[in-house]
Amino acid sequence: MAIFQNNIKRFLLHKLNFVLLMVIPLLFIVLSFSGSGAQKAVVGIIDHDHSLLSQRMAQSIKTQADVVTVTEKDMRDQLINNKVDSVIIIPKHFAQFMLAGRSVKLQSFHVQESNVSSGIQTFVSSYLQDVHLMAGSARGDKNMFYKALDEYQKNHLGLHVKSTDNSGAQKEKTMGALGFVIFGLFMIVSVSSRFIMEDKKLKLYNRFFTTPLSVRSYNVQNILSYLMLAAATILLLMAVLVFGFHATLGPSLFNVFFVLFVFSVVSVSIGILISSLAKSLGQATALSQLIITPVAMLGGCFWPISITPVFMQKIAxxxxxxxGMRALTSLVYGNQLNHVIMDLVVLLAFAAVFFLLASWKKSDIAR
Structure with a gap:
């Protein structure tokens, strides 16, 4: 097991490896759990109707949350940067359709499903149902409708968006932290490809095969060493989440560990593929960096995929x-491992394809 031991020693001797796999994710985990979860919700409203009814509804929402004006252009940035918890879009002809007795559905966006965002949606849905009933009773009479609406808003206590616990907010923070754990594990792409390219650069790659060591043994030991590093990283980061921040990781810690470990297998496979394609250490490093951050962004490690443009969601x-993020989200929100079988199958399929491509490239070179 000379290759296995050598890789572990190399990892321990280089501080950059700790920074990539552990320190950077730890810093972002701390940021994910920073701040108070007891702050009042902030709701952005985009009013395309500018009617008396839309103004009344905005006033009603103000009893439940802080209301700010946003535009469709900056809505995504406001959500990503946590400046607003939800955004509600009031369409054109909103008041006209409501007074005509037609049901109107408002578009709403939020970063993560939580007790706060769910409460706002429930409040707005209840408000629209009541307004629809009043419009039906008024039968198109605006004066009668707005008189009833004014009385309703004076006397209606409403649903106050509060929670007896912070489990929803805690789950949101947990998913934000797990996104950075995935990002940290994805850094194995850089570590594994760099180690193999260093072997080639120092001619160790060729020397190994002048000994009884076979190509298969070399590859197996490499893979096992990277997976051991991944397992240690997962255990450390999960310990920080559970004992340091009391993160809500769903019904089973083992399930979360298993999904993260399967994802690390994909990371190792990509690293080995890069090492088989690159002709130098510089190329391997450049390819790794070109892949890691964009793929993490597309996959929802830094923000939810749901708030990205539709074409990016399809690419994702x-x-x-x-x-990996879909499987973790499902587990954190209470599902068991059998609910994420498809996600795990897809991850293993990714790994199999990358390993096969790396093997094909090596055999091709051997010719």
Missing amino acids: DFVPTTW
Whole structure:
């Protein structure tokens, strides 16, 4: 097990490896859990109707949350940067359709499903149902409708968006932290490809095969060493989440560990593929950096995929980080491992394809 031991020693001797796999994710985990979860919700409203009814509804929402004006252009940035918890879009002809007795559905966006965002949606839905009933009773009479609406808003206590616990907010923070754990594990792409390229650069790659060591043994030991590093990273970061921040990781810690470990197999496979394609250490490093951050962004490690443009959401289905985050989200929100079988199958399929491509490239070179 000379290759296995050598890789572990090399990892321990280089501080950069700790920074990539552990320190950077730890810093972002701390940021994910920073701040108070007891702050009042902030709701952005985009009013395309500018009617008396839309103004009344905004006033009603103000009893439940802080209301700010946003535009569709900056809405995504406001959500990503946590400046607003939810955004509600009031369409044109909103008042006209409501007074005509037609049901109107408002578009709403939020970063993560939580007790706060769910409460706001429930409040707005209840408000619209009541307004629809009043409009039906008024039968198109605006004066009667707005008189009833004014009385309703004076006397209606409403649903106050509060929670007896912070489990929803805690789950949001947990998913934000797990996104950076995935990002940290994805850094194994850089570590594994760099180690193999260093072996080639120092001619160790060729020397190994002048000994009884076979190509298969070399590859197996490499893979096992990277997976051991991944397992240690997962255990450390999960310990920080559970004992340091009391993160809500769902019904089973083992399930979360298993999904993260399967994802690390994908990371190792990509690293080995890069090492088989690159002709130098510089190329391997450049390819790794070109892949890691964009794929992490597309896959929802830094922000939810749901707030990205539709074309990016379609592209996201073809990157492994998406399937890792989907599986983790399902587990954190109470599901068991059998609910994420498809996500795990897709991740393993990614790994198999990358390993096969790396093997094909090596055999091709051997010719």
